[in-house]
Amino acid sequence: MEPLSVLAAAAALATNAPAAPAAAEPPPPAPVVQAAAPEAAPLDVRAAAAIARAKMWLLARQRDDGSFSNPKHPGLTGLALWAIAGARHPSDADAIERAGDWLLSKAQPDGGIYQPVPDRAGGGLSTYNTAVCLTALAETGRPDATRAILDARTFLAGAQLTGDDGFAGGFGYTSETGDKRYADLNNTMFVMDAMRRSQRYEDSRPAGEKKADLDWAAALAFAESLHNGAGTGDQEGGFAYSPADAKAGTDAAASTNGVVVMRSYGSMTYAGLLALVYCELDRADPRVRSTLDWAGRHWSLEENPGIGEQGLYFFYNVISRALSAAKVGSIPREGADAVDWKAELVEKILSLQRPDGSFANANGRFWENDPILVTAYSTIALEFATGLLE
Numbered sequence: 001m002e003p004l005s006v007l008a009a010a011a012a013l014a015t016n017a018p019a020a021p022a023a024a025e026p027p028p029p030a031p032v033v034q035a036a037a038p039e040a041a042p043l044d045v046r047a048a049a050a051i052a053r054a055k056m057w058l059l060a061r062q063r064d065d066g067s068f069s070n071p072k073h074p075g076l077t078g079l080a081l082w083a084i085a086g087a088r089h090p091s092d093a094d095a096i097e098r099a100g101d102w103l104l105s106k107a108q109p110d111g112g113i114y115q116p117v118p119d120r121a122g123g124g125l126s127t128y129n130t131a132v133c134l135t136a137l138a139e140t141g142r143p144d145a146t147r148a149i150l151d152a153r154t155f156l157a158g159a160q161l162t163g164d165d166g167f168a169g170g171f172g173y174t175s176e177t178g179d180k181r182y183a184d185l186n187n188t189m190f191v192m193d194a195m196r197r198s199q200r201y202e203d204s205r206p207a208g209e210k211k212a213d214l215d216w217a218a219a220l221a222f223a224e225s226l227h228n229g230a231g232t233g234d235q236e237g238g239f240a241y242s243p244a245d246a247k248a249g250t251d252a253a254a255s256t257n258g259v260v261v262m263r264s265y266g267s268m269t270y271a272g273l274l275a276l277v278y279c280e281l282d283r284a285d286p287r288v289r290s291t292l293d294w295a296g297r298h299w300s301l302e303e304n305p306g307i308g309e310q311g312l313y314f315f316y317n318v319i320s321r322a323l324s325a326a327k328v329g330s331i332p333r334e335g336a337d338a339v340d341w342k343a344e345l346v347e348k349i350l351s352l353q354r355p356d357g358s359f360a361n362a363n364g365r366f367w368e369n370d371p372i373l374v375t376a377y378s379t380i381a382l383e384f385a386t387g388l389l390e
Contacts, residue, residue, distance in 0.1 A: 036353070047346050047386050053357030054379040055087045059095050061372060066098030069372040072115050073125065074106045075132035076373055082136040083379035086389045100140050103133045107148045111155035112175070113137075125173045127159045131190040138198040139389075149201045153212040156191050160214055166225060166243035169218030184242035185226050189271040192219060192278040193321070220279040223272055227287065228254075228264050237294030238264020238306075239272030248306040265306025267315040269294055274322040283326065292326075296333040301348040309363040316349060317377040320384035342385045349378050 037049035058080050062068055069076035081099040084092050106113050106129075113133035114124040134152040137145045159175035161167050161183050170183025171191045195214055202211050225243065228235040233254040240262035241247040248263035255261045273291045281288050298305040304315040323331075323341055330338035352359055359378040361368035368374050383389040 043343060043346055044386060046350055047382055050350050050353055050357075051087055051379055051382050051386075051388070052089075053353065054359070054375050054382075055084055055089070055092070057357035058084060058372065058375055058379070059092070062095055062099065066095075066100075066102035068099070068376075069370055072117055073129060074103055074113060074115060075125070075129040076370070076376075077102060078129070078132040078136035079376040079380070080372060082132075082139050083376040083383070085136070085139045086380060086383040088388055096140055097142075100137060100142055100145065103137060104145060104148050106133070107151065111151035113148065113152050123174055127156065127171050127175050128173045128187055128190060130155055131171075131187070131194040134194040135190075135197050138194070138201070146201055146204050149198055150205055150209075150212070153195060153198055153201070154210075156195060157212040157214055159191070160218065162215075162218070167222070169215065169220070169222035182242070182244060183222065184245065185223060185239060185268055185271055185275065186241065188219060188222060189275050189278075189318075192275055196278050216279055219275070220281075223275040223279070224287070226262075226268070227272060227291070228261060229290075231256075232261045234297070235261055235264045237290035237292075238269040238298070239291070240264060241268050263306055264294060264298075266298065266300075266304045267307075267311050267318050269298075270315070270318040270322040274318065274325055277322070277325045283328070288326065292328065292331060296331045296339065299331060299333065299339050301344060309361065310365040311368065312361055312363065313359060313368055313374045313377040313381075314366060316345060317381045319345060320381040324384045324390060346382060346385050349382055353378070 035049075036053065037046040039046075041049075058068070062080075067074075067077045068080040071077075077099055081096065081103065084099070085096050103113060106115055108114060108116070108126075112126045112130040114126040114129040117124045130152050134149060134156070137149055137152075155175070156171075159171055161170055161172075161181060163181075165181065167181050167183040169188075170185070171187045172182040172184060173187055192214070202213075205211055223239075226240045228238050228240070230236060231254075233251060235251050235254055246262040247268070248265040251261045251263050269291060273288070273295075276285070276288050276291065283289070301316070304310060304312050319341065328341070330340055332338050349359075354360070357375075358371045359374045360371040361374055363369075380389065
């Protein structure tokens with residue numbers, strides 16, 4: 001889960017991306033109980049109807065044990081739970097509780113929330129899954145999850161890489177690096193998000209117990225190392241994925257004096273923006289301004305700029321999360337009107353919703369052929385864009 005940047009199992013160790021989950025048998029589809037709002041209705045009305053339809057589709061696919069999609073990756077249930085909880089509907093309380101119970105059942109003795117998978121490369125993607133599950137549990141606000149949330153925070157804080165190489169300060173998919181150190185911006189952003197969203201729980205940590213937090217300065221330094229700065233041509237202001245993986249390739253024209261410039265691309269640039277915001281940089285900071293400049297130059301919802309349809313729905317998801325966190329109302333563009341990103345993003349997502357309320361990407365990279373994952377991404381994106389989540 002890119003949220004899930006995942007490659008095939010045979011390449012997982014080489015690329016540090018997890019293997020795609022086996023197809024899970026969903027329950028029989030339930031009839032759609034809410035129709036789409038008329039096209040002439042105000043945008044907020046149509047968005048609310050789309051959220052309700054997507055949520056109902058997800059609820060119809062919750063297993064009796066509370067889980068969603070592939071149980072080997074609890075983060076998939078975490079994303080569905082986040083989407084359903086974000087809709088703020090009292091009638092969903094039972095489903096939310098069952099999903100939360102299932103996530104809590106995956107808490108491990110080391111504090112992580114994941115499913116050990118000893119027979120696969122990358123194991124249980126412990127860092128990624130813990131970060132997503134922590135975010136979802138914090139969103140529910142349930143008091144009986146406090147101990148698990150505190151333990152998950154301690155686990156994530158301990159997974160931050162230290163040292164003096166290019167990975168220091170960052171996070172990979174798993175806390176167990178073995179002989180191969182690895183970190184990427186996507187996992188680092190998910191951990192930052194989880195730690196900020198669950199910060200309030202530290203007030204409930206028992207006296208005398210060590211509080212858990214990140215080395216935020218080191219995390220910022222890692223994120224900055226993937227931020228293309230001045231002199232990188234059209235890549236300037238955008239972000240790349242990992243020191244070990246360019247994902248979008250390299251820019252030969254911008255690479256000079258032996259320095260290879262990795263191409264910036266859409267979803268990682270917004271992940272980078274979210275990382276900068278969580279490191280408490282404001283709109284006046286030149287690093288934030290340059291990121292928004294890149295976003296304005298490359299604004300498009302027809303593709304994930306730089307990698308096409310790969311990870312398209314995660315792109316929509318992280319746009320909404322990042323720009324909401326940065327409190328950006330519109331994206332300035334030189335020589336053109338500013339982008340009303342909320343209106344444009346909501347309209348685009350609504351146009352892609354299927355008649356049954358779900359979403360899917362024909363391009364299956366990063367698990368986006370899983371409609372549960374993509375429907376959760378889309379619902380969360382709509383919830384941030386409309387202010388249900390913040």
